[in-house]
Amino acid sequence: xxxxxxxxxxxxxxxxxxxxxxxxxxxxxxxxxxxxxxxxxxxxxxxxxxxxxxxxxxxxxxxxxxxxxxxxxxxxxxxxxxxxxxxxxxxxxxxxxxxxxxxxxxxxxxxxxxxxxxxxxxxxxxxxxxxxxxxxxxxxxxxxxxxxxxxxxxxxxxxxxxxxxxxxxxxxxxxxxxxxxxxxxxxxxxxxxxxxxxxxxxxxxxxxxxxxxxxxxxxxxxxxxxxxxxxxxxxxxxxxxxxxxxxxxxxxxxxxxxxxxxxxxxxxxxxxxxxxxxxxxxxxxxxxxxxxxxxxxxxxxxx
Amino acid sequence: xxxxxxxxxxxxxxxxxxxxxxxxxxxxxxxxxxxxxxxxxxxxxxxxxxxxxxxxxxxxxxxxxxxxxxxxxxxxxxxxxxxxxxxxxxxxxxxxxxxxxxxxxxxxxxxxxxxxxxxxxxxxxxxxxxxxxxxxxxxxxxxxxxxxxxxxxxxxxxxxxxxxxxxxxxxxxxxxxxxxxxxxxxxxxxxxxxxxxxxxxxxxxxxxxxxxxxxxxxxxxxxxxxxxxxxxxxxxxxxxxxxxxxxxxxxxxxxxxxxxxxxxxxxxxxxxxxxxxxxxxxxxxxxxxxxxxxxxxxxxxxxxxxxxxxxxxxxxxxxxxxxxxxxxxxxxxxxxxxxxxxxxxxxxxxxxxxxxxxxxxxxxxxxxxxxxxxxxxxxxxxxxxxxxxxxxxxxxxxxxxxxxxxxxxxxxxxxxxxxxxxxxx
Numbered sequence: 001x002x003x004x005x006x007x008x009x010x011x012x013x014x015x016x017x018x019x020x021x022x023x024x025x026x027x028x029x030x031x032x033x034x035x036x037x038x039x040x041x042x043x044x045x046x047x048x049x050x051x052x053x054x055x056x057x058x059x060x061x062x063x064x065x066x067x068x069x070x071x072x073x074x075x076x077x078x079x080x081x082x083x084x085x086x087x088x089x090x091x092x093x094x095x096x097x098x099x100x101x102x103x104x105x106x107x108x109x110x111x112x113x114x115x116x117x118x119x120x121x122x123x124x125x126x127x128x129x130x131x132x133x134x135x136x137x138x139x140x141x142x143x144x145x146x147x148x149x150x151x152x153x154x155x156x157x158x159x160x161x162x163x164x165x166x167x168x169x170x171x172x173x174x175x176x177x178x179x180x181x182x183x184x185x186x187x188x189x190x191x192x193x194x195x196x197x198x199x200x201x202x203x204x205x206x207x208x209x210x211x212x213x214x215x216x217x218x219x220x221x222x223x224x225x226x227x228x229x230x231x232x233x234x235x236x237x238x239x240x241x242x243x244x245x246x247x248x249x250x251x252x253x254x255x256x257x258x259x260x261x262x263x264x265x266x267x268x269x270x271x272x273x274x275x276x277x278x279x280x281x282x283x284x285x286x287x288x289x290x291x292x293x294x295x296x297x298x299x300x301x302x303x
Numbered sequence: 304x305x306x307x308x309x310x311x312x313x314x315x316x317x318x319x320x321x322x323x324x325x326x327x328x329x330x331x332x333x334x335x336x337x338x339x340x341x342x343x344x345x346x347x348x349x350x351x352x353x354x355x356x357x358x359x360x361x362x363x364x365x366x367x368x369x370x371x372x373x374x375x376x377x378x379x380x381x382x383x384x385x386x387x388x389x390x391x392x393x394x395x396x397x398x399x400x401x402x403x404x405x406x407x408x409x410x411x412x413x414x415x416x417x418x419x420x421x422x423x424x425x426x427x428x429x430x431x432x433x434x435x436x437x438x439x440x441x442x443x444x445x446x447x448x449x450x451x452x453x454x455x456x457x458x459x460x461x462x463x464x465x466x467x468x469x470x471x472x473x474x475x476x477x478x479x480x481x482x483x484x485x486x487x488x489x490x491x492x493x494x495x496x497x498x499x500x501x502x503x504x505x506x507x508x509x510x511x512x513x514x515x516x517x518x519x520x521x522x523x524x525x526x527x528x529x530x531x532x533x534x535x536x537x538x539x540x541x542x543x544x545x546x547x548x549x550x551x552x553x554x555x556x557x558x559x560x561x562x563x564x565x566x567x568x569x570x571x572x573x574x575x576x577x578x579x580x581x582x583x584x585x586x587x588x589x590x591x592x593x594x595x596x597x598x599x600x601x602x603x604x605x606x607x608x609x610x611x612x613x614x615x616x617x618x619x620x621x622x623x624x625x626x627x628x629x630x631x632x633x634x635x636x637x638x639x640x641x642x643x644x645x646x647x648x649x650x651x652x653x654x655x656x657x658x659x660x661x662x663x664x665x666x667x668x669x670x671x672x673x674x675x676x677x678x679x680x681x682x683x684x685x686x687x688x689x690x691x692x693x694x695x696x697x698x699x700x701x702x703x704x705x706x707x708x709x710x711x712x713x714x715x716x717x718x719x720x721x722x723x724x725x726x727x728x
Contacts, residue, residue: 054387055408139559160706249706
């Protein structure tokens with residue numbers, strides 16, 4: 001009797017020790033998150049319930065900022081632009097990254113150069129990248145239109161044309177970031193066991209069938225990861241728009257984060273900007289939960 | 304690992320020791336003071352300040368000044384954000400259109416008492432240049448630059464095209480906006496790197512400061528006199544936008560929006576901006592250039608008078624030293640040094656030979672014609688405490704013109720609809 005009791009107590013105290021130890025181990029992360037993320041997040045919510053100018057007194061207005069969102073056409077527009085941007089960027093980025101990874105998977109002479117070339121934009125400063133592209137896309141003297149001019153094509157003013165501005169920003173963003181996804185795919189593909197390919201070859205599978213039935217299912221966890229990261233990144237896009245188009249022409253590239261920035265730091269309406277930021281937060285949260293739920297249907301070989 | 308730890312510990316101790324020393328000597332009144340001075344100037348302006356400040360350091364060996372540059376387009380916004388975070392610089396440039404907001408925010412220090420110093424010669428300031436800085440009997444800053452907008456032109460291009468230069472036309476009183484448009488067209492042409500443009504009226508594509516001059520010289524207005532209504536939406540205003548539209552997209556005589564080709568490249572015939580831009584122009588050796596007044600209309604010539612001043616900001620850790628710096632920058636020595644790029648507000652400097660005879664400067668005749676004679680004609684920026692919002696709407700409007708989304712009539716109508724509510728508040 002007493003013996004078992006003793007053991008049990010020991011077990012309990014062990015468990016408690018584990019719990020404390022666990023908390024201790026995650027405490028640096030936890031503290032950082034609370035102080036630098038969760039605290040400001042709560043404070044932002046508090047601000048969003050006020051008419052809060054940058055300087056001067058603020059007034060409690062309850063959910064007025066959120067109610068105003070419904071009537072705000074710029075807000076609706078920015079949601080649509082953000083959605084269009086993500087819909088353009090994510091599939092393009094993922095398929096291109098996968099295509100490049102397949103091309104550069106095997107070792108051949110000069111492979112290092114190609115892999116580096118595609119990865120270099122990832123480590124380049126976003127602002128520098130955007131400024132250079134802004135010059136390249138300049139209407140008459142920009143490199144791209146000068147180049148098109150050689151073939152007698154008169155290129156549009158890419159960034160000042162309502163129908164080309166958003167695609168231009170999307171493509172510039174894809175080239176900037178495709179290298180990162182490519183590297184992730186490369187690593188995933190290199191972990192596919194060689195014998196599976198051998199078996200497929202014995203069955204007479206074509207290169208496409210090998211990709212479709214061997215590579216693809218085995219790298220679905222990576223595809224899932226890259227899709228989540230890329231989509232969240234796309235919804236938070238700001239730098240390229242800020243440098244290249246400032247949301248224009250009209251409101252054709254005014255994405256949600258740019259609209260938040262403009263409201264907060266150009267119009268100095270912190271309350272409304274915080275409300276907007278909260279909407280973005282919930283959209284991203286909903287998206288993440290949704291993709292987590294549906295992942296079981298198409299992500300295989302997860303541990 | 305251990306080694307690193309010891310080095311780190313050593314460094315930490317040294318830093319602590321340094322702090323200790325700092326606090327000790329503060330009692331002796333010989334404390335090392337670091338001041339921040341913000342500008343939207345370019346490299347050459349900052350170099351000028353650093354040269355000028357050497358004299359200040361000789362008198363105040365304990366003070367060090369950090370001259371910072373914030374891009375012009377972001378300046379007001381950035382200072383507002385810094386103010387909200389209690390991180391304002393000690394001293395800084397302030398442009399006329401920022402004054403109402405900064406006064407409302409109470410961030411400009413009253414300097415009435417310090418200008419009474421006899422050696423400062425406060426009476427030397429041209430009185431009209433001070434109006435902007437006086438509020439409720441307080442003096443909240445002092446000007447260092449009071450320039451009318453001028454026109455830089457590529458003399459070589461005009462000569463090669465066999466055209467009369469703006470100055471020649473101005474002397475005959477024939478330098479009109481119509482003529483300006485004609486000359487621009489005549490100067491434009493070529494392909495590739497040879498492509499030349501007659502005009503560039505925007506320094507940055509968000510800086511529309513030249514455009515009101517056109518409207519006003521035809522008798523139009525930007526705002527009602529009491530600043531409660533937007534009145535640019537008028538026949539004259541529409542004409543202004545139409546001229547720009549014609550030059551950019553029909554004649555192709557204006558640098559296309561979004562293009563970054565500047566006056567110094569030698570491919571732009573005429574360029575309108577402040578005198579301070581002369582810093583970039585003096586170095587030009589590839590072609591001859593000169594300055595001229597802006598074109599005129601039936602109601603005369605109305606260049607923008609862009610005033611900028613220096614103010615000490617509230618919340619400084621070293622208010623006394625900040626005032627000292629302000630006083631030095633606005634002294635005769637200070638204004639004299641700054642007059643190499645900025646039209647001086649002190650009479651004695653404006654009339655001095657040093658102001659005119661700077662190496663590679665235009666002739667005295669041109670400076671008088673373009674700058675000094677125009678000082679009484681100009682209009683000053685409309686003042687409103689929500690100027691950043693108003694400006695943002697006007698920039699959006701020009702953006703629509705540049706991208707040809709809308710016609711001038713529609714653009715100005717939309718501006719009116721957006722700006723009137725801001726003015727009514």
